[in-house]
Amino acid sequence: MSESLYVVGGTVLTMNAAMDILENGVVEVRDGKIKQVGSADSIAVPAGARTVDARHCLVLPGFINGHTHTGMGLIRGIAEDLPFDQWLNDVILPTEKRWGSPEFVYIGTMLSCAEMIKAGTTTFNDMYHFEEASARAAHAIGMRAICAQDLSSITWEGEKGGSVAERMDEFRSALSGFERITPALGPHAIYTVDRLMFEELISYAADNNLLVHMHLSETKEEVRRCLRENNQTPPEYCNALGLFNVKTVCAHGTCLSPSDIALLASRQVGIVHNPESNLKLETKICPVPELRHAGVAVGLGTDSVASNNDLDLLQEADTAAKLQTYRKGIGTLTAQDTVRMMTIDGARALHMDSVVGSLEVGKRADIVCIDTNKPNAVPLYNPYAQLVYSSTGADARHTMVEGELLMEDYRLTRIDEQALLDEARAWGKRIYADYHKPSAGGAGSRGPQDSALH
Amino acid sequence: MSESLYVVGGTVLTMNAAMDILENGVVEVRDGKIKQVGSADSIAVPAGARTVDARHCLVLPGFINGHTHTGMGLIRGIAEDLPFDQWLNDVILPTEKRWGSPEFVYIGTMLSCAEMIKAGTTTFNDMYHFEEASARAAHAIGMRAICAQDLSSITWEGEKGGSVAERMDEFRSALSGFERITPALGPHAIYTVDRLMFEELISYAADNNLLVHMHLSETKEEVRRCLRENNQTPPEYCNALGLFNVKTVCAHGTCLSPSDIALLASRQVGIVHNPESNLKLETKICPVPELRHAGVAVGLGTDSVASNNDLDLLQEADTAAKLQTYRKGIGTLTAQDTVRMMTIDGARALHMDSVVGSLEVGKRADIVCIDTNKPNAVPLYNPYAQLVYSSTGADARHTMVEGELLMEDYRLTRIDEQALLDEARAWGKRIYADYHKPSAGGAGSRGPQDSALH
Numbered sequence: 001m002s003e004s005l006y007v008v009g010g011t012v013l014t015m016n017a018a019m020d021i022l023e024n025g026v027v028e029v030r031d032g033k034i035k036q037v038g039s040a041d042s043i044a045v046p047a048g049a050r051t052v053d054a055r056h057c058l059v060l061p062g063f064i065n066g067h068t069h070t071g072m073g074l075i076r077g078i079a080e081d082l083p084f085d086q087w088l089n090d091v092i093l094p095t096e097k098r099w100g101s102p103e104f105v106y107i108g109t110m111l112s113c114a115e116m117i118k119a120g121t122t123t124f125n126d127m128y129h130f131e132e133a134s135a136r137a138a139h140a141i142g143m144r145a146i147c148a149q150d151l152s153s154i155t156w157e158g159e160k161g162g163s164v165a166e167r168m169d170e171f172r173s174a175l176s177g178f179e180r181i182t183p184a185l186g187p188h189a190i191y192t193v194d195r196l197m198f199e200e201l202i203s204y205a206a207d208n209n210l211l212v213h214m215h216l217s218e219t220k221e222e223v224r225r226c227l228r229e230n231n232q233t234p235p236e237y238c239n240a241l242g243l244f245n246v247k248t249v250c251a252h253g254t255c256l257s258p259s260d261i262a263l264l265a266s267r268q269v270g271i272v273h274n275p276e277s278n279l280k281l282e283t284k285i286c287p288v289p290e291l292r293h294a295g296v297a298v299g300l301g302t303d304s305v306a307s308n309n310d311l312d313l314l315q316e317a318d319t320a321a322k323l324q325t326y327r328k329g330i331g332t333l334t335a336q337d338t339v340r341m342m343t344i345d346g347a348r349a350l351h352m353d354s355v356v357g358s359l360e361v362g363k364r365a366d367i368v369c370i371d372t373n374k375p376n377a378v379p380l381y382n383p384y385a386q387l388v389y390s391s392t393g394a395d396a397r398h399t400m401v402e403g404e405l406l407m408e409d410y411r412l413t414r415i416d417e418q419a420l421l422d423e424a425r426a427w428g429k430r431i432y433a434d435y436h437k438p439s440a441g442g443a444g445s446r447g448p449q450d451s452a453l454h
Numbered sequence: 455m456s457e458s459l460y461v462v463g464g465t466v467l468t469m470n471a472a473m474d475i476l477e478n479g480v481v482e483v484r485d486g487k488i489k490q491v492g493s494a495d496s497i498a499v500p501a502g503a504r505t506v507d508a509r510h511c512l513v514l515p516g517f518i519n520g521h522t523h524t525g526m527g528l529i530r531g532i533a534e535d536l537p538f539d540q541w542l543n544d545v546i547l548p549t550e551k552r553w554g555s556p557e558f559v560y561i562g563t564m565l566s567c568a569e570m571i572k573a574g575t576t577t578f579n580d581m582y583h584f585e586e587a588s589a590r591a592a593h594a595i596g597m598r599a600i601c602a603q604d605l606s607s608i609t610w611e612g613e614k615g616g617s618v619a620e621r622m623d624e625f626r627s628a629l630s631g632f633e634r635i636t637p638a639l640g641p642h643a644i645y646t647v648d649r650l651m652f653e654e655l656i657s658y659a660a661d662n663n664l665l666v667h668m669h670l671s672e673t674k675e676e677v678r679r680c681l682r683e684n685n686q687t688p689p690e691y692c693n694a695l696g697l698f699n700v701k702t703v704c705a706h707g708t709c710l711s712p713s714d715i716a717l718l719a720s721r722q723v724g725i726v727h728n729p730e731s732n733l734k735l736e737t738k739i740c741p742v743p744e745l746r747h748a749g750v751a752v753g754l755g756t757d758s759v760a761s762n763n764d765l766d767l768l769q770e771a772d773t774a775a776k777l778q779t780y781r782k783g784i785g786t787l788t789a790q791d792t793v794r795m796m797t798i799d800g801a802r803a804l805h806m807d808s809v810v811g812s813l814e815v816g817k818r819a820d821i822v823c824i825d826t827n828k829p830n831a832v833p834l835y836n837p838y839a840q841l842v843y844s845s846t847g848a849d850a851r852h853t854m855v856e857g858e859l860l861m862e863d864y865r866l867t868r869i870d871e872q873a874l875l876d877e878a879r880a881w882g883k884r885i886y887a888d889y890h891k892p893s894a895g896g897a898g899s900r901g902p903q904d905s906a907l908h
Contacts, residue, residue, distance in 0.1 A: 379882020
């Protein structure tokens with residue numbers, strides 16, 4: 001048994017059922033778990049004990065990013081302000097085809113993890129190609145992750161083929177020993193995975209009690225096509241396939257009907273809302289208040305950096321709350337609601353709320369301390385509003401996973417951040433140069449914005 | 455004549471007419487002005503010269519916040535997720551009435567200025583009560599500001615009465631010697647200022663060549679009432695009064711008709727878009743692409759921290775671009791467009807583009823260096839997209855006004871930041887306690903969220 005670590009001096013937002021807030025609270029951490037949560041009056045911190053200084057901090061469960069493709073870390077900003085088809089078909093897919101490899105995914109994920117830890121995120125729910133490389137990166141930097149192997153019809157050179165069972169057996173075997181990483185299945189979407197493969201993967205998920213992570217009802221076109229081909233909405237189609245008999249979390253849900261919402265609620269399907277990606281790709285706004293009212297667990301996600309372009313959940317929460325104010329009126333999605341989406345409700349959406357999502361005895365010690373000793377965060381009247389409307393990920397001071405500080409006083413503990421940045425920059429230069437091979441060189445004012453990509 | 459200062463090693467986004475970008479650019483600053491802008495090849499930096507290290511930075515004209523009420527700095531987050539009328543009438547106005555004083559405004563503005571400088575803003579366009587206290591704070595911390603004395607029918611205890619001329623003469627006299635501060639007139643809105651006062655202030659503005667700063671067409675109710683009472687839209691009403699014969703900048707413009715837009719364009723009225731405040735207060739989305747297309751100069755603003763709740767223009771630009779994508783389609787307001795709104799177009803909207811807004815020889819040396827040596831900003835393919843979609847104000851490393859570094863390597867140079875935070879926190883405690891005078895005390899879990907305000 002290891003010695004205890006005490007997070008002291010902060011205002012603790014427990015996110016427990018009573019939504020208790022403890023001013024000058026203490027969280028005792030031991031063996032990677034939360035041993036005690038209480039006020040400084042009620043918990044004695046032994047002299048000489050290890051402590052984490054959380055003065056002027058809001059102390060919360062680490063943030064949960066419910067939908068990511070972290071392996072895209074190296075292509076942030078490569079195609080901007082283009083129509084969706086052009087963005088996807090002329091730039092994103094060809095770039096992935098040209099550069100996609102385990103190394104590309106590993107370094108992209110490492111970069112994404114560094115960004116997330118620095119913004120207070122402790123868990124992410126990922127889906128991509130060569131996902132085993134993402135799992136390796138997350139393991140190396142210490143984050144908690146659910147890693148879903150992409151099982152769509154889009155495959156990259158070098159990716160393993162075979163049945164779902166063969167691919168998943170090998171994937172799970174590669175992840176064995178990664179204690180903070182949970183394998184999952186990633187059927188990309190109903191339009192990239194056929195009926196047969198769905199049946200195969202549902203069966204595999206059921207046999208192995210694994211989570212299924214997919215995109216659902218993201219665009220009007222997806223819904224139209226599904227209605228045309230199957231006479232069912234996408235959730236109805238998935239339900240008929242038997243998908244909702246297994247643990248499922250779906251990203252987006254921007255085009256859900258009231259009956260879809262009722263169906264998702266009755267089948268305990270989690271939904272992850274990605275407001276900035278939805279806005280940027282010109283889709284619709286997810287009916288979050290309606291989903292929450294129906295009892296659906298709704299988490300918050302960033303999607304990838306190619307369509308956001310950051311991994312900061314506090315900015316996402318800000319956008320989420322304001323968008324619903326615009327859409328449905330003030331108070332329909334409050335600051336407190338969105339903090340729930342980043343923590344306990346996000347954990348519920350991922351079917352892991354028994355493990356993380358609140359600061360309660362017995363749960364894993366995944367904790368973030370958000371610094372309010374800054375001009376953007378004083379005075380402090382309402383901690384939820386301050387987090388969502390005034391703070392950003394840049395205010396995360398300490399980030400802890402499983403009782404281990406992955407960031408302490410704004411510094412990453414496990415990796416050499418500058419070496420990572422230099423490596424990512426070198427990759428970027430190669431990718432950029434490749435697009436400009438026949439370049440004629442240019443005047444002093446030539447800049448990246450002249451790229452054929454933009 | 456002072457010695458030169460050289461900003462070296464960064465990628466310079468000049469925001470000049472050609473939108474030149476200089477990789478490894480140099481900006482030479484002397485006597486508060488820009489003396490040279492060019493590539494490192496073309497500008498020799500003398501040995502031993504004073505330099506500002508901008509390696510891995512994007513170097514831009516300092517950001518221009520086109521609409522603020524900085525004196526509200528102490529009441530950020532005091533009333534959240536409440537219906538507008540309740541927010542305004544039950545909390546904001548009574549709080550201002552109870553606490554409003556030159557000291558309250560001074561410390562609130564100082565806090566707002568600290569936040570803005572740390573987010574790369576060098577100029578702000580303000581309007582509030584006791585505005586002379588805001589001007590004093592901006593002067594003390596070194597920012598450039600246009601300070602408009604509120605001239606509405608809402609007056610606070612201790613505020614001077616009298617004619618517009620009397621009030622403005624006294625106000626301008628109080629500001630004399632504040633070289634970076636420009637006085638302006640602030641008729642709050644058409645529904646708080648009567649016809650007679652408008653005539654008086656237009657005449658004063660014309661005689662003294664001063665800017666008029668007001669709210670315009672912010673809500674549907676404002677438009678409906680103006681049509682009912684005057685048979686004119688708000689811009690038509692203002693035009694008929696003669697307001698647009700003087701330099702005018704209007705905040706919001708969320709409810710403009712096509713003919714309003716044509717009128718504003720023909721009269722060279724500047725508009726300042728405040729997307730986050732508009733969303734948060736449940737108003738509409740300003741037709742920014744239509745205004746720009748018509749030739750209107752459109753700037754970007756945050757509004758006050760009571761309705762945003764931050765003063766970070768990079769976050770505002772992100773929201774602005776994505777909202778128009780949602781509203782009108784991808785590419786209707788690009789990342790580059792929103793960077794223009796924060797700089798040169800914002801300067802045009804404030805009728806000060808001959809002074810600031812671009813990095814060009816002879817303009818004032820107001821410069822910001824945004825650090826891209828961070829996990830959220832590598833690799834860098836498109837500098838405008840990186841700024842708007844990936845960076846936040848927290849990435850501002852150096853902020854310079856009139857050739858003087860107000861922030862160097864993330865540290866404010868003119869003030870003791872911790873002392874300011876402590877003072878603001880003490881104010882907050884008094885304001886909070888006042889609302890909880892009959893409080894019965896409470897259990898350990900009692901927190902600010904239990905406030906009667908929320």
